[in-house]
Amino acid sequence: MDTKKKINRYTRIYHQLEELLADTNDRDAKLATIAAVLHHKIEYYFWTGFYFLKDGELIVKTYQGPLACQVLEKNKGVCWAGINQGKTIIVPDVHNFQGHIACDSRSRSEIVIPFKDMNGSITGVLDVDSKDLNSFDETDAGCLEKILGLVNV
Numbered sequence: 001m002d003t004k005k006k007i008n009r010y011t012r013i014y015h016q017l018e019e020l021l022a023d024t025n026d027r028d029a030k031l032a033t034i035a036a037v038l039h040h041k042i043e044y045y046f047w048t049g050f051y052f053l054k055d056g057e058l059i060v061k062t063y064q065g066p067l068a069c070q071v072l073e074k075n076k077g078v079c080w081a082g083i084n085q086g087k088t089i090i091v092p093d094v095h096n097f098q099g100h101i102a103c104d105s106r107s108r109s110e111i112v113i114p115f116k117d118m119n120g121s122i123t124g125v126l127d128v129d130s131k132d133l134n135s136f137d138e139t140d141a142g143c144l145e146k147i148l149g150l151v152n153v
């Protein structure tokens with residue numbers, strides 16, 4: 001998808017989510033709504049969901065897509081890299097990312113965006129997988145970071 005089309009798509013999704021998320025203060029309902037809208041509006045999203053830290057482990061939360069790992073091995077893979085580095089990680093080809101955890105062998109590229117709470121501590125990540133190589137770029141990163149800003153975690 002070209003950059004202009006991507007930005008337009010994400011802008012429409014942002015405004016739709018802004019309206020939808022105003023319905024409740026419940027964090028899990030907001031996250032479920034974000035996962036559903038993103039997953040069904042962007043055709044290259046193959047798996048879309050959240051992992052949150054709990055007792056030092058990364059545990060899956062609401063998601064859309066095929067069955068995923070419930071617990072991610074500590075300090076391994078893309079989600080833990082997002083947690084440990086505190087920044088968005090874009091993986092153009094998961095086979096070139098050392099330690100990548102393949103919950104589904106069809107995933108080829110991935111983006112992980114960490115969530116920060118109001119004190120700036122990282123609490124979890126949004127993780128999106130695509131079946132195509134090179135699906136995610138700085139446009140996805142910036143737009144997804146803005147969307148996550150709609151939720152207090």
Ligand code: SME
Pocket residue numbers: 047068069072076077078079080099100101102103104107110127129
């Ligand atoms: N690939 C991720 C694991 C989660 S799944 O993609 C749903 C990782 O390496 O952390």
